[in-house]
Amino acid sequence: MRAMVYRGPYKVRTEEKDIPKIEHPNDAIVRVTRAAICGSDLHLYHGLMPDTRIGHTFGHEFIGVVHEVGSSVQNLQVGDRVMVPFNVYCGSCYFCARGLYSNCHNVNPNATAIGGIYGYSHTTGGYDGGQAEFVRVPFADVGPQVIPDWMDEDDALMCTDALSTGYFGAQLGDITTGDTVVVLGAGPVGLYAAKSSWLMGAGRVIVIDHLEYRLEKARTFAHAETRNFLEYDDIVVEMKRTTDHLGADVVIDAVGAEADGNLVQHITSAKLKLQGGSPVALNWAIDGARKGGTISVMGAYGPLFSAVKFGDAMNKGLTLRMNQAPVKRQWPRLFEHIRNGYLTPRDIITHRIPLEHIAEGYHIFSSKLDDCIKPVIIPSAS
Amino acid sequence: MPYTAQKPEPPESPDELRARIPGWGVDSDPADRPSVPKERFDPGATGAHWEFPDRQEELRPRERSIEHAMLTPVFGTAQPLTGLSGVIRRRAYARYSEGRLAHWLLLVLGDRVDAIENHLASFATLRPDNPITETGVLSEPGHRPISSRFGKKRADLKHMWMDPFLVAGPWIASGIAVAVVASRVVKRVRG
Incomplete structure (x- = not known):
């Protein structure tokens, strides 16, 4: 089969690989029909995640058709069209039993701090991902779900x-x-977080980024106010000024490890790998939130330390909440919102790239060329 | 103002927001939010039909965090440990917990050694590594390389220039090292 393969920082290509095999009775093999490049894939691509091995196939956002199932699989059949959450999880450990699917303890021998993720290095379990023609999907009775007939495949992918x-x-x-609500970052997760904030009754939603085309999307897709932090001497002061000097009730970090806005922080983390991630967005969140407010961290960071201003977070009485999303737990309610027309996830897709052109896809997304927001990968077999 | 008790009013009323934004407020009640409460004990909801999963066969020794009590019942088998990078990574897992900086620094070192091993190995194949095609820079024509970057404010322009050096630097350094070694060998051979 053809698969995306990592060849070292900033380098990927398409290679021929063996079709994955059933390795556990509850495995399925899925023929991928569509995959996406996630902003967090760029952290791997840039060499930020420890134990990213040469030859690894990235891709934790994919849908496809069941090609083969293991002997204990009961809920899926060959030929089913399925959407697969990015979490690999068993459904039965202490954490899964409590709905914390992203914190599963039975799927990642390499680390206890994080669960399993498809195509996201050996630090998350060493599973090849879905930017390929086929992918192994463990616990097929737990993670994947048949795509509803009414659902658009791009919506399912998102x-x-x-x-x-x-x-x-x-x-x-x-x-x-x-x-x-202030959302830091107007990438896909930030746009969806902004849109979702309205569903939860936000009175104002303000999105901050430095890429004008993404801020335009935040205005049109997510109905948000926007601020380009490059237009302000100090974006934290603007966050205070625009909230009557109270600060935001809620700040959502949708940026993560490669945040811009402070050159030293960015270079020491994203370029020199001396920190687990650039803490610029986190520090803006801490400074920009009101006392007693809440910070929600969705940005992905590496396992090394980062220079985060915990002193101010403590002094302000902030609540910091974070986790990898337990994806399937969100789906029933999200399906309702999509069906009711409150959410149209596919609207942020900007590029469709054949798997054979994977290097170009990563470069365009990484370099923010051509107003790229969300690239979708199309395997040749589909 | 935070100097007095009342919270500033939002610029739009709920009715105005409901009229402007599809679905405004439909999840206002925390009961409608699927991840509220954070932990909800319901082991029957996941589709799992086992108390503990069958164990995947360990066909070759699988490295694991020493914070785990055992090898997890299911694990990835992609890119098993090989070569010097494998030795380094195995040491990181066998000796240091995830709480130790040495664990992560050894894994980062393993990544760099892995890259060197594989780049060198690729030259013995019919498809050696090609930093031009593999970086995707050939996509620049046709995807507005100039207008995407210039004439607008972009914070990343301050450091984007470093990327080619980060990619090409190790290749250039390796080339210089090979040239130096080769010239010394030639000099010695010539006497």
Whole structure:
């Protein structure tokens, strides 16, 4: 089969690989019909995540058709069209039994701090991902779900991570009616978090980024006010000024490890890998939130330390909430919102790239060329 | 103002927001939010029909965090440990917990050694690594390389220039090292 393969920082290509095999009775093999590149894939692509091995196939956002099932699989059949959450999870451990699917303890031998994720290095379990023609899907009775007949396939694809993560991030903000919500980052997760904040009754939603085309999307897709932080001497002062000097009730970090806005922080983390991630967005969140407010962290960071201003977070009495999204837990409610027309996830897709052109896809997304917001990968077999 | 008790009023009323934004407020009640409460004990809701999963066969020794009590019943089998990078990574897992900086620094070192091993190995294949095609820079024509970057404010322009050096630097350094070694060998051979 053809698969995306990592060849070192900033380098990927398409290679021939063996079709994955059933390795556990509850495995399925899925023929991928559509995959996406996530902003967090860029952290791998840039060499930020420890134990990202040469030859690894990325991709934790994908949908497809069941090609083969293991002997204990009961809920899926060959030929089913399925959407697969980015979490690999068993459904039965201490954490899964409590709905914390992203914190599963039975799928990632490499680390206890994080569960399993498809195509996201060996730090998350060493599973090849879905930017390929086929992918191994463990616990087929737990994670994947048949795509509803009425659902657009692009919408289904966005549900596998970005939409679910953005919606989850808004929930972690504990938004109450009339709250002012600031979303840092106008990428896919930030756009969905902004949109979701309205569903939860936000009174104002303000999106901050430095890319004008993404801020335009935040205005049109997410109905949000926007601020380009490059237009302000100090964006934290603007966050205070625009909230009558109170600060935002809720700040959602939808940026993560490669945040811009402070050159030293960015270079020491994203370029030199001396920090687990650039803490610029987190520090703006801490400074920009009101005392007693809530910060929801959806941005992905590496396991190394980062220079985060915890002193101010403590002094302000902030609540910091975060996790990888337990994706499938979000789906029933998200499906209702999509069906009711409150959410149209596919509207943020900007590029469709054949799997054979995977290097170009990563470069366009990473370099923010051509107003790229969300690239979708089309495997040749589909 | 925070200097007095009342919270500032939002610029739009709920009715105005409901009229402007599809679905405004439909999840106002925390009971409608699927991740509220954070933990909800319901082991029957996941589709799992086991108390503990069958164990995946361990066909070759699988590295694991020493914070785990055992090898997890299911695990990824992609890219098993090989070579010097495998030795380094295995040491990181076998010796240091996730709480130790040495664990992560060894894994980062393993990544760099892995890259060197594989780049060198690729030259013995019919498809050696090609930093031009593999970086995707050939996509620049046709995707507005100039107008995407210039004539607008972008914070990343301050450091984007570093990327080619980060990619090409190790190749250039390796080339210089090979040239130096080769010239010394030639000098010695010539006497």
